[in-house]
Amino acid sequence: MRTKQILTLDDVKKIAAAAEAEAQANNWNVTISVVDDGGNLLWLQRMDGAAPNSANIAPAKAKAAALGRRETKIYEDIINNGRFSFLSAPNMDGMLEGGVPVMLDGQCLGAVGVSGVKSADDVRIAKAGIAALALGL
Numbered sequence: 851m852r853t854k855q856i857l858t859l860d861d862v863k864k865i866a867a868a869a870e871a872e873a874q875a876n877n878w879n880v881t882i883s884v885v886d887d888g889g890n891l892l893w894l895q896r897m898d899g900a901a902p903n904s905a906n907i908a909p910a911k912a913k914a915a916a917l918g919r920r921e922t923k924i925y926e927d928i929i930n931n932g933r934f935s936f937l938s939a940p941n942m943d944g945m946l947e948g949g950v951p952v953m954l955d956g957q958c959l960g961a962v963g964v965s966g967v968k969s970a971d972d973v974r975i976a977k978a979g980i981a982a983l984a985l986g987l
């Protein structure tokens with residue numbers, strides 16, 4: 851029997867607070883989402899001024915990152931490079947840059963998805979949140 855690491859509510863709050871701090875430091879209004887390793891929503895936070903649709907996009911990015919165990923930019927690049935059939939992958943709605951998995955010792959604990967600014971900046975916010983866990987990444 852294996853032991854499975856999970857994100858606790860305390861972990862999720864640390865991720866969200868650090869991600870929010872990164873967004874605020876840059877005057878970015880975004881939605882921050884955290885999911886578990888199965889893509890189930892643990893946290894959703896839409897900052898004042900964030901576009902309403904970002905509340906749908908951020909969790910979709912997080913879910914895609916968790917289920918695929920990789921950053922969603924990889925999926926976006928696959929599609930942009932002409933493999934359009936990848937759009938038919940089941941349960942993968944958030945194949946846009948901005949979803950980052952939370953990995954520890956090769957195991958996915960969950961993911962963070964951010965939506966609201968440029969995709970690279972969404973990633974920057976997500977990674978700032980994950981860094982707050984000090985997993986030694």
